[in-house]
Amino acid sequence: MDMPPILTENLVSAAGEVFEMMIGQSIEPHPEQPHQPPSGWGTHVAASVSFAGHRSGLVCIHTSLDTANTIAGAMLGIEPEHVNGEMPDAMGEVANLVAGSFRTRLAQHEPASAIAIPTVTVGSDFATKYAADTARVFYPFRMGEQSIYFELLLMQR
């Protein structure tokens, strides 16, 4: 199953808007990067929000731990080295904002979907697997010198 372009376009727009407005950071698509998060990141953060309704699936943000701390610090107005327990909640809020903006944008073209609460996973040796009959695409971005991957997963109805 291919990813419908309307989903790709709206996820990319939503992600850029959230980072610009709520985090004060510009992100740029970076298709030259590997098309999925690298295995050499060490500690990896995955913040996801699922959606259901007219379409069902999941939006997930993948970063290294350092990048997650940079994002949390920028969002909360503190230095990244001083970010500690705030990071999971901050990354969950970023996922919530991106998924919420994505849903709002899609609702201008089709019946709205509902979004769930965020889930944040932090670890150094894990992989995410999903059921069959899903389309799964990673969108590589750069925030300065740091890599961010937005993942969109769409279940076949």
Added chain:
Amino acid sequence: MRILVVDDSSTMRRIIINTLNKIGYSDYAEASNGREGVEKLASDAIDMIITDWNMPEMSGVDFIRAVRANDQTKHLPVIMVTTNAAQEDIVQALDAGVNNYVVKPFTPDTIRERIQAAIHG
């Protein structure tokens, strides 16, 4: 002006408070849901409310209804800040008594404009 910020996400409360500081409002109180917001209003001198919609225990819409039903608080300006952007959501919030509505994500300028409109509107 003392502003009560009601949101179940401590991260979002901090973002809103940082935003308020940036635009010149440094006096604030916090609550993590509508029920706590009602308690805070009973014990604190609040001049304006900024509230989320989706919260446990008491939602933002139910909180606004409680604010409007109380003679001591019914005059307070209320701004809702939420990801709920559907037209029917906005109508429901306005029916409950919200003065202004902000869809996340937002900029400091948007919050400043909505506060000014709520004060003067």
